[in-house]
Amino acid sequence: MTSSVSPLRFFRIVTTQPSLIGWTFVVVVVVGLVAIVRDPSRSSEAMAPVLLLQLFAVSSGFEVPARRGHYDLLLTSGHPRVWMALVHWMTSAAPGAIAWMILAMAERVVSAGVHPGLMTSGTMAAMVLVSTLPWAINVRLPRFAAGIGWLLALAMSTSVGSSASLPSDSPGAGLGEVIWSAWTVLVYPAGLVGRDLDVLQSIRAAPAIVLAAGAMIAACRWISRASVPLEAAQ
């Protein structure tokens, strides 16, 4: 093995996001901390801007910078491309994950564990969804495209449906409502924040999680096999 740059080192230097995203996370966390200190029971509301920003942060895109040649040094380093893909995703999602952890710790400290809304299974599911699916969708698209598309889907869903919150939890719901609830979880994961998902809610959230996992696998597979021509050479 020759001396070659590792994906971790490469993406620490060639960042996957503009610095503006990082500074915006700082502002969002500071505002969230103030909100949690003032009223720990409203911590879920402090998480909404983090999820929204994470949506755009992970919509970083791989193919566009790769076709400009920015990743040539890495692509010829000899490291497995799947590892490059995973590190690209991790560095894209890390700022949002850190912001979430800071708010969750603050909530725990301020409320002395009485309101653990940011460490519930629902919050984790929302964070996983928002941190994976946009990245996977955006792998071949320009930066922020998946985030914009997601917001568009949310806007269209709210205009079609009567509510963008989680639907009723009644076990007797029909197929149409089950599909609608799965779609709602997909386009509005913020609705999961602060909830401890019971079995029924978990089943309704499952399609979105499975879709996100499938999209991640497909994106990593594409990166590991893709031809990367230079834009100017075609």
Add this chain to the structure above:
Amino acid sequence: MTPFAVSVRDLAVQYGRRLVFQGITFDIGAGQSLGVIGPNGSGKTTLLRTLAGCLVPTSGDIRIAGLSPRDALARTGVAYFAGDATLPGSVRASRWGSLGNGDVVTPDRRPIRALSRGTRQLLGLRTVLGRQPLGLIVLDEPWEALDPDAARWLSTTLETKRDRGAALILSSHRLHDLAGFCDSYLFLLPHQARLVHAHDISPSTPVSAAQLVEVFDKLRGGAMSLRAAS
């Protein structure tokens, strides 16, 4: 039997339905160099990118030290640089330089986009050529935008690497840089390629730029008359 450093058989690449080139066949031994010459759009960058493992060929076979390009990247050091335009402009020059072998290539902390074109080109070259050891060096228009000192440094560095056993594949429009430097020349013309050994062009003396131009014009004339006939 020691495998060739690079062995290419009947290589073809196409983008969608557009054929870039086909039928490229050549071998390069360790410590040898190949110059790739051709007009704009003939597929020089595409060929070099395919050899570096960034592109999957449509057909044909590439072996680098007996391995596929992707496997060779991990086993044999491959240095590839496609020009200053491929460097990410927002990264600080000093940090990009450290990606080679960790050494300081430049103390300049300005973003790459703030550097002059020649400085960017030199930064990219010094970063990829700093890696050790290198079995294959693939450079696309490496002398482009370099000042005389930097061009001299590049030529000396490439000669040193070649003497240590690295195979070189270089493309350039500046024929005087390639002339006398390479053991063989691959002339890429629209839809055809011709490999010419340096000793076939000039058996006793180093190949001159004028001789390369003469061969290029002759081959291009042949290609044009062939196309006219068809």
